[in-house]
Amino acid sequence: MTLISLIKTSLKHRSYKISGVIKNTLFILAIIALLCIMVGPFLWMVISSVSPLVELSATPPHWIPEKPTLFRYQALFVGAAQGSTSLPAGIEKFLRGLKNSLIVSSLTTLICVSAGTLASYALARTNFVGKNKIMLVILSSQMLPVVVLIIPMYLLLQKIDLMDNLLGLVLMYSGFMLPTVIWIMHGFFQTIPNELEEAAMMDGCNLLQAFLKVIIPVSGPGLVAVSAFSFLSAWNEFFMALIFTGTDTKTITVTVAEFSSQFGVDYGLMATGGVIGSIPPLLLAFLLQKYIVAGLTAGSVKG
Amino acid sequence: MKRSTKISKRKRDDTLFTIFLILPASLIMAVVTIYPLVRSLIISFLHWDLRKPQLVHSFIGFDNYRYVLTDPTFWRSVKVTGLFVLGSVSINIVFSLIIALLLNREFVGRNFVRMLALLPWAIPGVVNGIMWKWILNPSYGALNGFLYSIGIIDNYVVWLGTPTGALVMAILADVWKETPFIMLLLLAALQTIPEDLYEAAKVDGANAFESFWNITIPLIKPTLFVAITLRTIWALKSFDLIFTLTSGGPSGGTTVIGYYTYLKTFVSLNLGRGSAVAYLMTAVVAILVIVYQRALNREVQ
Numbered sequence: 001m002t003l004i005s006l007i008k009t010s011l012k013h014r015s016y017k018i019s020g021v022i023k024n025t026l027f028i029l030a031i032i033a034l035l036c037i038m039v040g041p042f043l044w045m046v047i048s049s050v051s052p053l054v055e056l057s058a059t060p061p062h063w064i065p066e067k068p069t070l071f072r073y074q075a076l077f078v079g080a081a082q083g084s085t086s087l088p089a090g091i092e093k094f095l096r097g098l099k100n101s102l103i104v105s106s107l108t109t110l111i112c113v114s115a116g117t118l119a120s121y122a123l124a125r126t127n128f129v130g131k132n133k134i135m136l137v138i139l140s141s142q143m144l145p146v147v148v149l150i151i152p153m154y155l156l157l158q159k160i161d162l163m164d165n166l167l168g169l170v171l172m173y174s175g176f177m178l179p180t181v182i183w184i185m186h187g188f189f190q191t192i193p194n195e196l197e198e199a200a201m202m203d204g205c206n207l208l209q210a211f212l213k214v215i216i217p218v219s220g221p222g223l224v225a226v227s228a229f230s231f232l233s234a235w236n237e238f239f240m241a242l243i244f245t246g247t248d249t250k251t252i253t254v255t256v257a258e259f260s261s262q263f264g265v266d267y268g269l270m271a272t273g274g275v276i277g278s279i280p281p282l283l284l285a286f287l288l289q290k291y292i293v294a295g296l297t298a299g300s301v302k303g
Numbered sequence: 304m305k306r307s308t309k310i311s312k313r314k315r316d317d318t319l320f321t322i323f324l325i326l327p328a329s330l331i332m333a334v335v336t337i338y339p340l341v342r343s344l345i346i347s348f349l350h351w352d353l354r355k356p357q358l359v360h361s362f363i364g365f366d367n368y369r370y371v372l373t374d375p376t377f378w379r380s381v382k383v384t385g386l387f388v389l390g391s392v393s394i395n396i397v398f399s400l401i402i403a404l405l406l407n408r409e410f411v412g413r414n415f416v417r418m419l420a421l422l423p424w425a426i427p428g429v430v431n432g433i434m435w436k437w438i439l440n441p442s443y444g445a446l447n448g449f450l451y452s453i454g455i456i457d458n459y460v461v462w463l464g465t466p467t468g469a470l471v472m473a474i475l476a477d478v479w480k481e482t483p484f485i486m487l488l489l490l491a492a493l494q495t496i497p498e499d500l501y502e503a504a505k506v507d508g509a510n511a512f513e514s515f516w517n518i519t520i521p522l523i524k525p526t527l528f529v530a531i532t533l534r535t536i537w538a539l540k541s542f543d544l545i546f547t548l549t550s551g552g553p554s555g556g557t558t559v560i561g562y563y564t565y566l567k568t569f570v571s572l573n574l575g576r577g578s579a580v581a582y583l584m585t586a587v588v589a590i591l592v593i594v595y596q597r598a599l600n601r602e603v604q
Contacts, residue, residue, distance in 0.1 A: 030405055031416065038419055038483060042426065044445050045434045059459075060448030111331070119328035122321045140592045141336050145540050147564045148581040151574050152342035153335065175335020178328055207320050236427035238543040243569060253429045257547050260433040267437050274430040285425035289418050293487055 042278070048271035049073070056267055072272040094273065096248070097255030102280075104166050104251060105234040108173040112230040113223065115174070116181030121211060123182070124189035125197075135186070142179035146239050149176075154243060164246035172244065173234045180233075181226045188222035189215070225291040232281045252277045347578035354572050367579035371567075377580070379555055380563035383470065387559055388538040390474040391481070396531055398482045403489040404519075417490075420483035428480070432547025435476040439463055466556020469549045473557050477544055481537065485530050492526035493519070525601060532595040536588055560584055 048056055049072060051065035076094050123131065153172060154163075162168030192215065200210040216223075238253040245254060259273040285292060347367055349360040371377050406416060423431070438445045439462040447459040463469045496519065504514040520527075542561040545551060551558035551566070558566070564584065568577025 027405070027410075031410075031412075034402060034405070035416065035419060037479075039422060041434055041438055041479065042422060044438060045430075048437065057443050060452045061443060061445060115327040115331060118324040122324035126321050136596060139596065140589070141332070143536050143588055143592050143595075144336070144340070145561065145581065145584050145588055146542075147561060147568070147577075148343055148585045149336065149339040151346060151568060151578050151581070152339035155342075156334075156338070171331070172335055175331045178332060182328065207317050232425060236429075238427065238429050238546070239565075242546075253427050253543075256427070256433065257429045260436065260547055267440065267443065270433055271437060274426075274433050278426040278430050281425045281427065282422065285421040286418055289421055292421070293417070293491070 045271045045274055048268055049275050051268060053266065053268055072269055073276070076272060076276065093250065094255055094259075094276075097250050097252040098276070100166060100245075100249055101235055101252040104169050104173065105231045105280075107166075107170045108177065108234040109227050109230040111170065111174040112177050112181045113227050116178050116226065117185050117219070117223065119178075120182040120185035121189055121215065124186050125194075135183075138179045138182055142176075142183065146176070150240065150243055157244060163244065164249055166245075166249050169241060169244050169249070169251070172240050173237060176240075177230050177233050181230060184226050184229070185219075185222055188219065188225075192218060221291050221294070224288055225294065228284050228288045228292050232284055235281050343578045343581060346574055347582050349575050351574040352572065353574060360575075363575070367575045368583070370576055371579050371583065376555065376558070377563065380558045380560050383556065383558055384539065384560040386470060387474060387477075387541065387557075388535055390471075391477045391538045392531060392534045394474065395478045395482050395485060395534055396527070398478065399486040399489055399530070400527070402482070402486045403493055404515075406486075406490055407493045417487065420487055423480045423482070424484040426480075428543030429547050431476060431480045432544045435472065435479075436463075436548050439472055463549055464553065466553055469553060469557045473545060473548055476548060477538065477541065480544075481534060485534060488530055489523060489526060492523040496522050525598060528598040529595065532591055532598060536591050536595070539584070539588060539591070 047063070047065065050068045050070060051062065052067055052069055055062040055065050055067070123135065157163045157165075157168045162171070196214050196218070197205075197207070197210040200214045201207070205213065236253065237251075238257065241251040241254050242257070245251060250258075256273045256277045260270050346360075348362055348364060350358070350363045350366070351360045352358065406413060426434075441447065441459055441461040441464070444459075444462070446462065447456070450456045451459065461468075462472050500518050501514050504518060509517065540561055541559050542565065545557055545559055545562045546565075549557040551562045560580070561584070564577060564580045567573060567580055571577075
């Protein structure tokens with residue numbers, strides 16, 4: 001190799017390096033901007049929830065509070081009496097909303113995951129005429145607009161006295177989320193080879209035993225994904241909760257929405273309600289992100 | 304002989320077992336999906352006004368549909384919904400694709416970024432609404448404060464004060480919430496593209512744009528299509544955000560079809576007309592679902 005060509009390559013290499021540095025810097029800046037946009041609005045709500053009202057109403061507002069306070073959280077959880085007397089009445093509803101949401105979401109998850117897993121297993125392992133049609137109907141029903149179901153359900157729940165009752169809401173949610181659970185679990189069971197149960201049945205198990213002893217233990221990731229999805233969807237649901245709940249059965253989303261109209265002037269309290277209402281779904285999403293992303297992308301992309 | 308009865312008994316057991324497996328889910332679905340779907344179709348042909356309970360629910364044919372289809376506020380909400388869906392879905396898809404391309408390489412903290420991308424998706428829609436209502440607050444909102452601090456605006460802006468402004472802000476709030484999830488979907492698709500394809504294209508002298516256009520786009524097209532249809536369906540059904548952010552206003556400027564149905568049914572208490580709108584909306588969603596399934600089938604093949 002001649003000296004000149006050596007210099008040429010090294011120069012080329014160098015310019016490559018420099019443009020690489022610029023590229024990397026731009027890339028890092030883009031990632032930072034992305035993070036700010038994704039997290040910023042929520043972060044501002046968190047900051048607002050711990051800022052005194054005076055600092056929030058400054059022009060421009062104090063981005064970082066000088067005297068952060070947890071009195072709103074204290075008030076919402078412990079009660080207005082021990083927090084501050086300046087808090088409006090009616091916040092005791094908040095704890096009830098959290099409790100109701102916890103009950104409804106847990107029961108919905110339980111029902112959806114058990115009924116959905118059973119059904120999707122049967123659909124994945126049996127073949128009958130028109131099975132594809134049934135899968136298509138299941139897929140379509142998860143996209144139905146709620147409004148088309150809500151009027152008859154309103155009349156029905158009134159008739160069977162489940163109106164203003166958490167169980168009525170659980171029934172609605174279960175029906176509404178089952179298709180997605182079935183769809184995701186069906187895809188999941190198809191990735192488990194048939195040989196697993198066949199081997200178990202060779203050993204004398206019947207289909208039920210094979211299902212319980214062989215299939216369920218290896219279905220962990222799928223079950224985690226659909227459980228998280230059911231809980232999260234039930235927790236976040238608003239429209240049905242708005243229609244089907246009364247004073248004592250309001251869920252957290254309805255409570256938070258009421259906060260914004262009821263305590264419209266106390267932005268800090270509104271923000272606090274929003275933050276607390278978001279904590280359970282956020283925890284679930286962050287802790288189980290691997291399963292959720294895998295399950296949902298499989299559920300909506302593959303089919 | 305003995306063996307064959309054993310087999311047939313086993314087969315019968317398996318059939319019973321299958322029925323047992325499907326039964327609970329079918330029962331729930333029958334009560335919560337099939338029954339109301341049929342009943343609301345029937346109600347949409349009845350005169351059923353909850354404010355006049357003494358009246359019989361008489362059959363009135365297509366009158367409810369005729370009423371809705373000649374109601375100017377219905378057409379206004381159709382227009383608003385169209386703009387909302389068009390704006391929200393297109394901005395969302397473009398951003399999601401750009402961010403997915405950006406994240407489709409190894410770097411320190413990529414998993415962290417992907418985890419944070421779940422934040423907007425995971426928070427309740429109602430919280431998204433009140434959060435943006437607070438950020439966009441005309442007197443104390445963070446957006447005004449921020450733009451004022453860096454000198455872009457001299458006076459605080461009433462972001463939700465005009466119909467157009469409110470619609471634009473509702474679209475942005477919706478885009479904020481939905482973009483990261485669609486991005487994760489597209490990112491998953493991008494990661495299935497083998498690296499050698501790009502290297503081969505590079506050897507052939509293709510530039511970055513050419514390989515994006517000729518390799519990336521064709522290979523993620525099915526996912527892209529699924530993402531667009533899914534998002535369109537979600538956007539069509541928007542309710543939580545509108546309810547908390549704008550309550551459909553000002554002067555109906557953000558009354559999307561989901562909110563219009565809610566007003567017709569649970570504020571005006573006319574179940575017949577409410578059901579008719581709900582059915583019209585379902586028809587539109589049904590068309591989209593068919594399109595969506597075609598896309599899925601194409602991808603499976």
